[in-house]
Amino acid sequence: MEYKIADYKTEVHNDWCAGCGDFGILNSIQMALYDLQILPHEAVIFSGIGCSGKTPHFINTFGIHTLHGRVLPFAQGAKLANPKLKIIAVGGDGDGLGIGSGHFVNAGRRNIDITYIIYNNGVYGLTKGQASPTLKLGMKTKSLPQPNVNESINPIALACISGFTFIARGYSYDVRYLKEIIKKGIMHSGLSFIDILQPCPTYNDINTKEWYQSFTIDENNPKVRIPKIYKLEDEGYNGLVTNNDEASAKIMAAIDKANEWEDRIPVGIFYENNTVPTFEDRLQTRINNYPDYPPAVQNIMDDEGNPNTNIDRLIDELKAVKKG
């Protein structure tokens, strides 16, 4: 049976603010799942806390709305116990890069096959607009009593040095393009990170929709308007690693691109490396039948309800006097 896009939606009332960038992300995720024909019961959306945390409730797949900052370990635990699940983890920039930054970095070391999406709007929306880790130094959004006193984190650059193997950025109002990025992230085998620029119409009055969609005028040709947001591939950038020797140079190039801001903001795939073994591959070197017989599907009892694990060998090892 073919699934329709409506099959990926729930009837739960959506209480995000009108004009919120989250809507574009939600639609993109639903469309990506539909396009890829991932069946609703095969997918799990994990989320952190905040406005973005409500995402799973609007999607008709398994939905696990976790704790503030902990979406990645929840999602990784589920994936390792059942690698057959398609897992998408979503959360805000405060959730993933503030309270959860330790998990962000350490997830990179593992390269588990999940897709992690950050809704990046520079503010803590649900607690009424405090500065998030991605808000630039000196910015004073309307709800801040003083300009932001912290330097900002660059999520793309952090993902690059943490070991993520698919690193991309999208913009929440370009749903068509964003959907394609998310699809690529889901299809990538390994840990994908997608940074999504997303205006918060209520609390971030600096990085607004108008700001993101604005133009600068070409110094040499006043008739040419240069859009702030541009696609990496349109300017010949290619972040794909085809052989692991070029990984280091590609990471440096990605970080370089990630530092572009203000007048020119790139979206698209910054880095993609399919040559790094996933954590699941590494587990399989120890546990031969891991992909076919992972923890979640193992049978632990017989028909009579008794344990079906045989530990006689382990008990023999403990015997004071060994047999034979």
Next chain:
Amino acid sequence: MLISRESISWVIGGPQGSGVDSASHIFLKSIAMSGLNVFGKREYHSNIKGEHSYFSVRFSNQIVRSHVDDIDILATFDAETIIRHSPFLVKGGTLIYDPDVFTKRIEEIHTLDRSSISRLSQILDKNKKEFSFRGLFEELKERNIMLIELPYFQLIKEFSEQIQDTSLSKLARITNVMSLAASWAVLKFNTAIMKHGIEDTFVNKPKISEINVKAALFTYDYVKRNFKDLTDRYFNLLDTKSENSKHFIIAQGNQTSPLGKIVAGCRFQTYYPITPATDDSEYLESNQILEQSDEKNGSVVVIQSEDEISAVTMAIGAALTGVRACTTTSGPGFSLMSEALGWAGINEVPLLVSLYQRAGPSTGLPTRQEQGDLLFSINTGHGEFPRIVYASGDIEESFYDTIRVFNYAEIFQTPVIHLLDKYLSNSIITCAPFNYKGLRIERGRLLKTSASKKNDNDIRFKRFKMGMGPVSDRAPLGMEGTIFWNTGDEHDEFGHITEDPTTRILMMEKRMSKLEYILAKIPKDEQIAIEYENNSGSEPKKLVIIISWGSTKGAILDSLERLSDERQDVQFIFIQIKLLNPFPGKLLQEIIDNKIGLIKSNYKKFSDKEVTSIVVEMNYLSQLDILIKQNTTINSDYRILKYNGRPISYPEIYQSLKEILNNNSKERVVLNNGV
């Protein structure tokens, strides 16, 4: 002279990293191979190399369940161990030592602690000896201690000439085996078993094994030749051993619970390194490929996470897929898990936490014993949610309890905290092999297949369905027809967020009613174990009720066995509370009322005044006593407590109980033995 006790206590000590641990394992193994019962206990500092550590082995032809403070044989190769432990040598005991210590000044041993120095100086002052090794040895001679001098360096030299291997630095590593061999010589232990014990330890290293065996025989012979007055004082005990115990296993506390996890079907465990919990995960990971009775291989995935928050949330994520999942930690790590525990509570996730307690607060005494986390584990996390807190009393039962706690987690769909501790984790016993094949695995309302395949709103799966009692059907992530949601917010039957006051009441009541349900469903003898009860047959002068929990069990049982022989006029009952949350107050009250009622009906003159109740535990507040007062009308008369980081020994309990029986005790008894 005959030994005064029914068991022999042997202690080996030395700086950490000097081979104390491996020596003690060889010794313990050989003793167990000879058919004796063993209780071994490891004490060590939070340090890699240099600080003092020691291992005590108590062995007997009877069952031994705990350690003692006195020492029959003390094996040393450094000066510090003599100062710390020789005060505990029994009259006529044996000290094995390096004569090199006479070149040392006590003041120069920087790793000595205040307690050891003041203990020794008091003894030397009292006996008018100077504060030096000379004075110390004079005092030992007056106590009739057999002094076995082992000039290690010279012996190694002689040995190297004999085996024609002159690499002395390599051979220095056999010092510990030499002290062992001397101990065996003192015991007049069978050299064939000694040899066997060494070979078994180095089974994969034949060369090392061979050198160690040779060195052991060399030293054994040296002691035999040079100390002609070795008595047969230990021989009787060594000679009478049970045939049965030859089939026994040597069980370490940090292996029995993970072994239980394997049997229970735990297939996912997370941890962040912490003493004394990590050994549990290491054992699981070392044995991660499992044999199934259907010829297939199962496996446990063991993940070392970046912190304990990640450890617990990964385990919860895994549990949602239907696997039996666990995280294993100690106090500081468990503190970090508080918030996630509440998430598991509100989402009714069967999560197991193995909590190996150690002395807190904060980092506390990282490698030392305490039962200070009882109230914390009952109250961890904000808000109200049901959780089970279950404690094991000894190494053997920690295996069986682990299967129980996994069943509880799934039957009641709520987090379970399994309380263990450093004393259990780092102790070793001999016991019968685990009889596991008939144990039951109960998975509660975990769905095997879904009722519906359609994605129809009318028959949508309700993970938190009302009207079925406190526990609803649970589906693993990925099962067709059972899409559900979880959230840390309050939720409706589907698992969606709600702030509706009526739903809130219903959901709170659904979850919290599990507390009553748990007490009604778990068999009574799994909630509270009556570990000891004697019936003298004649009119008792007194009824002594001892109530405790966790690893104090062994010391209490050893004491009661002796005390009940000596005091036939007293009836004892020892009640071990295993289920600590929800607290089985009614059941406890019932057990005690019935016991008193029974005695009264048999002996009309017996009055309540002759009932003495005593709570024993290893913390400052007497946390169990607080729970008893909250949940029953029982008022304990005495509390025996200890919080110096060292486990309660059986003579300490014995002595305290005796003083209580002689009306010569304070109500609050604080014990302080232990090096």
